[in-house]
Amino acid sequence: MVTRWGFFITLTLLNLVVLTTIVMWSLWLPTVGWAGQDSDSATRGHIWTPCLPKKSRQQNSEFYKSWEEAASGQAYYHPFQSRVRVVLWSDALWWRTGVAANKDRRNNRTWYKLCPGRPACEFTREHMWVSYADAVVFHLPTLPGNYTPEMMPSKRKVRQKWVLFSMESPVVTRSKNMTSYAGVFNWTMTYRADSDVVTSYGSKSLLYNSLRALPANPGKPPRNFAREKDRLAVWFVSNCYAHLTRHHYAKELRKHLRVDVFGRCGKPICTDDKRYRSDCFKKTVKRYKFYLSFESYKCKEYITEKFWRNALENEVVPVVLGAPKEDYVRLAPPGSFIHADDFNSPKDLALYLKKLARNDKEYNKYFRWRSMGFKKNATYDRGRWCNLCDKLIQTCPQERKMYTDIYRWWKGKEGEEYCERTLLPEDIPKPHYDLSIHFN
Numbered sequence: 001m002v003t004r005w006g007f008f009i010t011l012t013l014l015n016l017v018v019l020t021t022i023v024m025w026s027l028w029l030p031t032v033g034w035a036g037q038d039s040d041s042a043t044r045g046h047i048w049t050p051c052l053p054k055k056s057r058q059q060n061s062e063f064y065k066s067w068e069e070a071a072s073g074q075a076y077y078h079p080f081q082s083r084v085r086v087v088l089w090s091d092a093l094w095w096r097t098g099v100a101a102n103k104d105r106r107n108n109r110t111w112y113k114l115c116p117g118r119p120a121c122e123f124t125r126e127h128m129w130v131s132y133a134d135a136v137v138f139h140l141p142t143l144p145g146n147y148t149p150e151m152m153p154s155k156r157k158v159r160q161k162w163v164l165f166s167m168e169s170p171v172v173t174r175s176k177n178m179t180s181y182a183g184v185f186n187w188t189m190t191y192r193a194d195s196d197v198v199t200s201y202g203s204k205s206l207l208y209n210s211l212r213a214l215p216a217n218p219g220k221p222p223r224n225f226a227r228e229k230d231r232l233a234v235w236f237v238s239n240c241y242a243h244l245t246r247h248h249y250a251k252e253l254r255k256h257l258r259v260d261v262f263g264r265c266g267k268p269i270c271t272d273d274k275r276y277r278s279d280c281f282k283k284t285v286k287r288y289k290f291y292l293s294f295e296s297y298k299c300k301e302y303i304t305e306k307f308w309r310n311a312l313e314n315e316v317v318p319v320v321l322g323a324p325k326e327d328y329v330r331l332a333p334p335g336s337f338i339h340a341d342d343f344n345s346p347k348d349l350a351l352y353l354k355k356l357a358r359n360d361k362e363y364n365k366y367f368r369w370r371s372m373g374f375k376k377n378a379t380y381d382r383g384r385w386c387n388l389c390d391k392l393i394q395t396c397p398q399e400r401k402m403y404t405d406i407y408r409w410w411k412g413k414e415g416e417e418y419c420e421r422t423l424l425p426e427d428i429p430k431p432h433y434d435l436s437i438h439f440n
């Protein structure tokens, strides 16, 4: 009898210990890795949430197929506890991420957390981990011209997503035979808003976040930005290929407006390593009223750091040439830019800029967005690798998708191509992605 009671008590105590451990564990875990780097209150104190609802049983399009495998039950995700692993397959992803490969590993690490707010989402470049990966990322500009199975992982887990990544425009990747990649990729990850994972050069949410970190913003009392500037217009340009549309435009513009040209195609200045992040660059740019954010290519939604980082972050009004105006209207802060398409000619634009430069009140209107609030919503941009982590974590295990016509998805339908045709001289030896500029 005594031993039976002893047994009972021991069992109850043991149960209590197990239960307490479980409760403590579940209380403690959500705080792991949550070092307050991220003030996204919507995800704070998150609990297990049903993964993306059935509406993700998407519209099939002419470019891809999506479907759902039979599921045994509802799946749940938790931003901090759902482990996801990503293999960055292409070598070129090194300089976009800092994730080292085994061979040049300096800091003895395999797994990298590219999204600090999602500590359970880890990245590596070591191919040996591919069979464990939830996603494998391929860098379109450096993929083989034709689909080459030997260059891809030899096996593929049922739930593994092959992700096509590109920050470059379809003009730059034109030498790739995209037809040969039909049916290969599950997701796209580009600067374009119709990608599965959007990885734009900048966004309203990222910009407003970085502004909030600065003490002087929002601008109250209103600053007189015009007064802080003693120079007119500046153009930093390092890709001097004269066939680019913007060169003709800039050439005309400069006949009517004083534009200081710096960079490899102009006067060398701020030539240190990270020049577009350097203090020299920032100080120089801030003295100007206008920054020519002329893109190399005129492509749908192709708005690069020339606009976001170089101009808006440095408190200078961008004069843009590139994507259609409606893209800027949709994606950029309201009233933050001057679009070349609004003028009949470079001369008209020059006249407008000169007039505006003399009118402080009118000029300062281009900075009004800085003191306006920004409402974040479902399409909140957390930065490219966080966006990938979030999408992976929130996607139901039974979801499937495959790009059947990646060529047309990327280039646009016949007659409705996303990029304006660029005259490309035959003398450019081999179309290579280095011919694009992504740094000024």
Ligand SMILES: *[C@@H]1O[C@H](CO)[C@@H](O)[C@H](O)[C@H]1NC(C)=O
Residues within 6 Å of the ligand: 108
């Ligand atoms: C790298 O990590 C491994 C395993 O953790 C360890 O054995 C090794 O000594 C480390 N090497 C260096 C150079 O730190």
Ligand SMILES: *[C@@H]1O[C@H](CO)[C@@H](O)[C@H](O)[C@H]1NC(C)=O
Residues within 6 Å of the ligand: 146, 177, 179, 180
């Ligand atoms: C592109 O790929 C398709 C499909 O694999 C093939 O039929 C076609 O010949 C390729 N084109 C070129 C120019 O290599």
Ligand SMILES: *[C@@H]1O[C@H](CO)[C@@H](O)[C@H](O)[C@H]1NC(C)=O
Residues within 6 Å of the ligand: 377, 378, 379
């Ligand atoms: C989120 O913002 C985008 C762009 O500003 C807008 O198009 C979209 O309708 C918004 N979504 C919601 C749910 O409010």
Ligand SMILES: *[C@@H]1O[C@H](CO)[C@@H](O)[C@H](O)[C@H]1NC(C)=O
Residues within 6 Å of the ligand: 158, 159, 160, 161, 162, 183, 184, 185, 186, 399, 400, 401, 402
């Ligand atoms: C990914 O695409 C392949 C076809 O290339 C397909 O067999 C597989 O089911 C897809 N996986 C997911 C998770 O969408």
